[in-house]
Amino acid sequence: MTEKTVWPLFEVFIRSRQGLSHVHAGSLHAADAKMALENARDVFTRRGEGSSIWVVPSQTITASAPENKGELYDPADSKIYRHPTFYDVPDDVEFI
Amino acid sequence: MPAREPDCPERRAAFDAHVAAEGKVEPRDWMPAAYQKTLIRQISQHAHSEIIGMQPEGNWISRAPSLRRKVILMAKVQDEAGHGLYLYSAAETLGVSRDEMEEKLLDGTAKYSSIFNYPTLTWADVGAIGWLVDGAAIINQIPICRCSYGPYARAMMRICKEESFHQRQGFELMMALAKGTQAQHAMAQDALNRWWWPAVMMFGPPDGESVHSRQNMAWRIKRKSNDELRQKFVDMTVKQAEALGLEIPDPDLSFNSDTGHWEIGPIDWDEFWTVVKGHGPCNRQRMAHRRNAHEDGVWVREAAVAFAAKQRARTTQQAA
Secondary structure: OHHOOOOOOOOOEOOOOOOOOOOOOOOOOOOHHHHHHHHHHHHHHOOOOOOOOEEEEHHHOOOOHHHHHHHHHHHHHHHHHOOHOOOOOOOOOOOO | OOOOOOOOOHHHHHHHHHHHOOEEEEOOOOOHHHHHHHHHHHHHHHHHHHHHOOOOOOOOOOOOOHHHHHHHHHHHHHHHHHHHHHHHHHHHHHOHHHHHHHHHOOOOOOOOOOOHOOOOOOHHHHHHHHHHHHHHHHHHHHHHHHOOOOHHHHHHHHOOOOOHHHHHHHHHHHHHHHHHHHHHHHHHHHHHHHHHHHHHHOOOHHHHOOHHHHHHHOOOOOOHHHHHHHHHHHHHHHHHHHHHHHOOOOOOOEOOOOOEEEEEEOOOHHHHHHHHHHHOOOOOHHHHHHHHHHHHHHHHHHHHHHHHHHHHHHHHHHHO
C-alpha cells in the first residue's frame, strides 16, 4: 500500500441520549472528518446507541503521561478536607 | 506511541503483581514487550477471523429463502465487519498499524480461526454457523471481557452484546428447518454433522498442548483453559440439539452423572492441524477472495484520500 492511502485515525464519542455526556466508543480510520462521522454512525449506532456523535482526529488529543501520575494526582490524597466525610456533625442534626 | 522504558526485573515484577491483582493496563502504561507482542498476535488474529468470517455466510446472502432471512443475514455479516474494526482498533493502541496487520493476513503469516475454512454447502449451514460457531465464539469471548488489557476488554464487551443475536438467529433458523419437512430436517442434521467437530475444535488444542496458555493466564489475557471452555460448550449444546430434535454426530457422547458433564469421543486433532496449516477445504479460496477484495479496493481508498485533499484545499482557498 502506498503512503498516501493511509487514512488518518479518528476517535469516536457517542451521546447515547439527550441529557448524558458524549462517551468514548472507539476509533476508526477515515479519509476526512465527514467520512469518519458517516462510518461512526454505521459502526457504532446500528442499534440505537446514539443521538449525537463527535469524531476527533486522534493526533489532536493531548494526553497526560502515565509516568506523571504521581505528581498529578497524589497531592489530592492528602487533602481529605475536600470530602464531606472529613467533617464531624452530630448524628441527630438533619439535612446536612 | 511513546517510547517505553526498558524492561527490568523490578518493573516486570510490579507489572505482574498489578495484573495478578486484577489491575487493568491501558495503552500508554508500561508493559513487557512479550505482553504487547502476544496481545498484538491474539487481537489481530481475532480481527482477521471476524473479517474472513464474513465469507462463508456472505455466500448465502443472495440466496436467502425470504426477505426476513436476508435482512437478518446482511445485518449479521455487517456486524462481523464492525467486530473486525473494533478489534483492529484495539490492536492499533499497542503500536501496530492497520496496514501491517492487513499485510500479515494477506501474506499468510497471520492466522485466523480455522472454522472459516469450511464451506457453506447448504442454507442450513447458515443456521449451524450462527448456532454453533457463534455459540462457541460467545463462550470464548465472554471471559475476555475481563482481560487485563483495557481496549481489548472494551472491544469484547461491545462484541459480546451484539453476538447474542447471531447465535439466536442461527438457532431459530435451525429450528425452522428441524421442525419443517423431512427434507428440511435432513438438511439441518447434515449441517450439524459437518459443523459439530470443527466447532468443538474452535477452543484450540487440549490444555497440555496449548503453547501460549500459561503465561496468558498469568497475565489475565486468557481466563479459562481451552478444555474448560470446550466442556461448557458441549454441555450447553447437547441440550439445545435435543430441543431441535437433532442428533450430535458422536457415538461416544455420554453423560457422566458423577461430574454432571457430557463427555465427547476423541477429537481428530490431525484434521485440526491440517486446516491450521493451510490445507482445509477452503483456505486458498478464503485468502484469494480477501486478496482480491483488498486489491479491488485500492482505487476507492486512493480516491477518498484525493477527494479529502481537494476539499481541504478548496476550504483553505476560500478562507484566504
